[in-house]
Amino acid sequence: MSVVPAPRRTASAEGGALLTAAHPVRTGWSVLPARMAALCIVELQKIRHDRSEIYSRAVQPLLWLAVYGETFTKIHAIPTGSTPYLDYLAPGIIAQSAMFIAIFYGIQIIWERDAGVLTKLMVTPTPRAALVAAKAFASGAKAVIQAVVVLVMAALLGVGMTWNPLKLLAVLLIVVLGSGFFACLSMSIAGIVLTRDRLMGIGQAITMPLFFTSSALYPVSVMPGWLQPISRINPLTYEVDGLRALLIGAPTDLWLDLGVLAGSAVLMVTVASMLLPRLAKG
Amino acid sequence: MTTDNAEHDIPALEVTGLVYAYKQNRAVDGIDLTVAPGSVYGLLGPNGAGKTTAIRAVTTLLPIPAGMVKVFGRDPAKDQMGVRRSLGYVPQQLSADQGLTGRENVANFARLFDVPRSVRAEKVERALDAVGLLDVADRMASAYSGGMVRRLELAQALVSSPRLLILDEPTIGLDPIARDSVWKHIAEVRAATGMTVLVTTHYMDEAEEHCDRISLMHKGRIQAVGSPTELIASLPDAHRDNASLETVFRYYSGGAGLDEAIEGGIRDVRSTRTTANRVR
Numbered sequence: 001m002s003v004v005p006a007p008r009r010t011a012s013a014e015g016g017a018l019l020t021a022a023h024p025v026r027t028g029w030s031v032l033p034a035r036m037a038a039l040c041i042v043e044l045q046k047i048r049h050d051r052s053e054i055y056s057r058a059v060q061p062l063l064w065l066a067v068y069g070e071t072f073t074k075i076h077a078i079p080t081g082s083t084p085y086l087d088y089l090a091p092g093i094i095a096q097s098a099m100f101i102a103i104f105y106g107i108q109i110i111w112e113r114d115a116g117v118l119t120k121l122m123v124t125p126t127p128r129a130a131l132v133a134a135k136a137f138a139s140g141a142k143a144v145i146q147a148v149v150v151l152v153m154a155a156l157l158g159v160g161m162t163w164n165p166l167k168l169l170a171v172l173l174i175v176v177l178g179s180g181f182f183a184c185l186s187m188s189i190a191g192i193v194l195t196r197d198r199l200m201g202i203g204q205a206i207t208m209p210l211f212f213t214s215s216a217l218y219p220v221s222v223m224p225g226w227l228q229p230i231s232r233i234n235p236l237t238y239e240v241d242g243l244r245a246l247l248i249g250a251p252t253d254l255w256l257d258l259g260v261l262a263g264s265a266v267l268m269v270t271v272a273s274m275l276l277p278r279l280a281k282g
Numbered sequence: 283m284t285t286d287n288a289e290h291d292i293p294a295l296e297v298t299g300l301v302y303a304y305k306q307n308r309a310v311d312g313i314d315l316t317v318a319p320g321s322v323y324g325l326l327g328p329n330g331a332g333k334t335t336a337i338r339a340v341t342t343l344l345p346i347p348a349g350m351v352k353v354f355g356r357d358p359a360k361d362q363m364g365v366r367r368s369l370g371y372v373p374q375q376l377s378a379d380q381g382l383t384g385r386e387n388v389a390n391f392a393r394l395f396d397v398p399r400s401v402r403a404e405k406v407e408r409a410l411d412a413v414g415l416l417d418v419a420d421r422m423a424s425a426y427s428g429g430m431v432r433r434l435e436l437a438q439a440l441v442s443s444p445r446l447l448i449l450d451e452p453t454i455g456l457d458p459i460a461r462d463s464v465w466k467h468i469a470e471v472r473a474a475t476g477m478t479v480l481v482t483t484h485y486m487d488e489a490e491e492h493c494d495r496i497s498l499m500h501k502g503r504i505q506a507v508g509s510p511t512e513l514i515a516s517l518p519d520a521h522r523d524n525a526s527l528e529t530v531f532r533y534y535s536g537g538a539g540l541d542e543a544i545e546g547g548i549r550d551v552r553s554t555r556t557t558a559n560r561v562r
Contacts, residue, residue, distance in 0.1 A: 019405070019408055019409060019412065019440050019441075019443060019471070019474070019475050020443050020475045020476070020477065021401075021443060022443060023396065023397055023398055023401070023443070024396070024398070025367055025395075025396045026396045031363075034393075034396070035394060038390065038393035038394055039390075039394075041390075041393070042379070042382065042386070042390050045381075045382055045386050046379075046381040046382060049381055049382065049383075049422065050381060114375075115375055115376075115377055115380075116373040116374070116375030116376070116377030117377050117378075117379055119343060119373050119375075119377065120371060120372075120373055120377045120435075120438075121394070122342075122343060123341045123342065123343065123366055123369060123371040124366060124391065124394040124395065124442075125363045125366045125367045125394070125395065125396075126394055277343075277345070280338075280343045280344075281343070281344060
């Protein structure tokens with residue numbers, strides 16, 4: 001029996017007409033949110049296709065809660081007043097795990113630069129701020145999933161948290177803002193150092209200081225005097241304080257926490273957007 | 283050097299005295315070129331000739347002063363968004379997003395170029411069909427071969443109905459069969475749409491076969507411009523027997539062939555190697 005190859009389809013005149021058909025383009029204020037939405041869809045699609053990072057990233061915060069948290073609750077080493085240490089720690093671990101995801105987003109954007117993905121996106125009619133904000137959103141989306149994992153684990157370990165849906169929504173908002181800030185900080189550093197190796201070193205160098213100078217593990221009041229002002233300029237402190245207020249009712253100025261986080265995130269989106277063209281040139 | 287005449291009132295691309303330097307290194311050293319609408323224009327030269335830098339200046343990736351570049355009359359120094367809306371761009375690296383399917387890669391670009399929702403799915407379908415990837419559109423791009431990724435990038439560039447399609451070394455790192463396939467699809471799409479194509483390559487045979495006009499670039503400068511036939515005809519009689527574009531290039535570059543003329547810095551080598559590694 002002879003085999004006749006099927007005729008291969010080619011770009012037809014009809015197809016060509018559709019491919020050359022002009023369409024109205026978006027201009028003005030609506031460009032930024034439209035592009036952000038488009039790029040956020042892409043980031044969610046990527047998470048849907050590969051969830052392995054989410055599972056592997058969940059291990060570390062669970063260890064912090066189950067091993068470190070349980071141990072330090074038993075030895076009463078950290079003064080948290082009438083609040084059990086595990087309850088005190090859970091919001092800090094949510095913020096910490098979000099930061100650990102976000103702080104290496106600069107490496108991803110350098111990888112995308114090297115692979116040509118970023119370069120190609122930068123030739124589309126997309127504001128730089130939308131490219132940066134979408135990455136920040138992706139970091140926030142992953143952090144939200146982590147936060148849910150930590151909340152469930154904390155509940156299983158007996159942490160007394162609020163289940164008020166509005167407060168939980170506010171928790172997720174704070175997580176997204178904090179994660180977005182650190183992702184943009186990382187992308188800003190990427191725009192300065194330009195290579196993955198340098199960024200890895202800097203990422204390692206700043207992650208632990210950010211963590212230990214925040215109120216994630218212990219109250220600011222127990223820190224040495226010289227460390228307390230540093231803690232007050234660390235956005236992670238405001239993120240932890242906000243989460244703690246919402247989840248376990250710890251006293252804090254929630255609006256101040258939200259304001260600092262939102263302001264820091266907007267500022268860092270702006271800075272990272274301004275530095276992004278350096279990556280394209282590099 | 284021959285003169286490059288515009289064939290229409292508004293050229294698809296007009297470059298005048300373009301200069302760009304990376305610190306002390308003048309990658310592009312005062313080039314002029316005019317690309318007529320509907321033509322396939324080739325920038326031919328070895329690695330390090332300045333082709334990619336010129337492309338990056340045209341595509342708004344590099345900051346350049348006003349007046350040096352105009353894309354359909356728009357100056358990227360003054361109207362970046364307007365220029366970007368008229369461009370389809372395929373960079374030298376294999377740049378499809380490996381974390382998405384082929385269809386998602388193309389649909390993303392449709393959204394970024396405001397293709398209306400009512401025709402988006404169909405247009406994505408047509409773009410994938412035009413490059414022969416419709417049957418594998420829902421596979422992850424990471425499962426595509428190098429040639430398929432190149433065609434996917436072509437579909438990404440086409441879905442926005444660009445007026446000027448810019449291809450930076452579209453066949454670099456591909457095997458001969460994949461190279462042929464990529465060029466065949468470029469030719470088919472061009473025949474169907476009539477869009478202008480600006481392509482860089484260091485393959486003489488590709489430039490000779492597929493380009494209407496060619497600029498020979500060497501050391502950041504354009505050494506000669508014309509159709510392949512005109513370029514060969516421009517050689518003195520003593521060099522014209524059995525002459526090819528390689529002969530033309532040797533003549534205008536002062537004796538260097540494409541292989542010997544490679545002067546690309548680590549930037550070019552790294553980029554080429556990255557692409558080759560992803561193709562393997």
